[in-house]
Amino acid sequence: MKKIAVLISGQGNNLQAIIDACQTQQIPAEIVCVISNKANIFGLIRAKSAGIFSRVFLRNNFESNLAMDQSIADELDKFDVDLIVLAGYMKILTPEFIQRFEGKIINIHPSLLPKYPGLNTYQKALDAGDREHGTTVHFVNEEVDNGAIILQAKVPIFDNDTVEVIEARTREQEYRIYPIVVKWFMENRLKLQNGVAYLDDIPLPEQGYANN
Structure with a gap:
């Protein structure tokens, strides 16, 4: 089955719409990873409720935006994701991240x-x-x-x-x-x-x- 990663920063309403569509098999894939750049948001609760792995990456834990995006990209590569869905992700991605996953990111x-x-x-x-x-x-x-x-x-x-x-x-x-x-x-x-x-x-x- 194909694999989706979802990047969020907030309530996760679009995340929930995609979770629902996967669970009803409208989408022939599974969400394997939810990444957030903010802690303690409702979108992470949605991921947990659906049994989806999630991880938080905070900008102040990294020397630069590039270092943060490289770490996120490395995490996504562990899951061998087919598609990255930005669902209210309120951080601009670095060119290096976008090039690494060219044609596999939608917003x-x-x-x-x-x-x-x-x-x-x-x-x-x-x-x-x-x-x-x-x-x-x-x-x-x-x-x-x-x-x-x-x-x-x-x-x-x-x-x-x-x-x-x-x-x-x-x-x-x-x-x-x-x-x-x-x-x-x-x-x-x-x-x-x-x-x-x-x-x-x-x-x-x-x-x-x-x-x-």
Whole structure:
């Protein structure tokens, strides 16, 4: 069975969505390792409840970001993971880490990339008067939130919506589409080649499968 590692920094809601999809065999794989860069977070409790090995790596225990990422990479290599899923992992990965696992790292971001990379995406959408927002699953490259887009889901923004309402609406879609993308990868349908995402050997457009 193929192996997944999940990197987290918080509540682990997307982690739970993937755990559930593996347990129901929607995803033909198992999560073998959960890595966190923060201690005492609920995501670690989720991993423990599911019987998944977890380990915490704290930045202040390492001389540099590179040393920390090398240690994490060495840990992941012990498990021979096929895919690394970033699920709310709030630390920028070093280029060396990304190169080591090129084509095997995916992330989910709460905006319709390339719009609103970085933080505070819901507030940015409100401030701009946008009528829609959404979430994006993409391959990870050395530029933050700039890897090849795989799948997006859009949500409407209505008059009088708050940041909290838009976030809840977006997160609901995150928990739906992230397991789909993981499933594609585990079924050997999804791959990254020369910086382009391919699904069933067909290159995806810039905005991913949703706009195909």
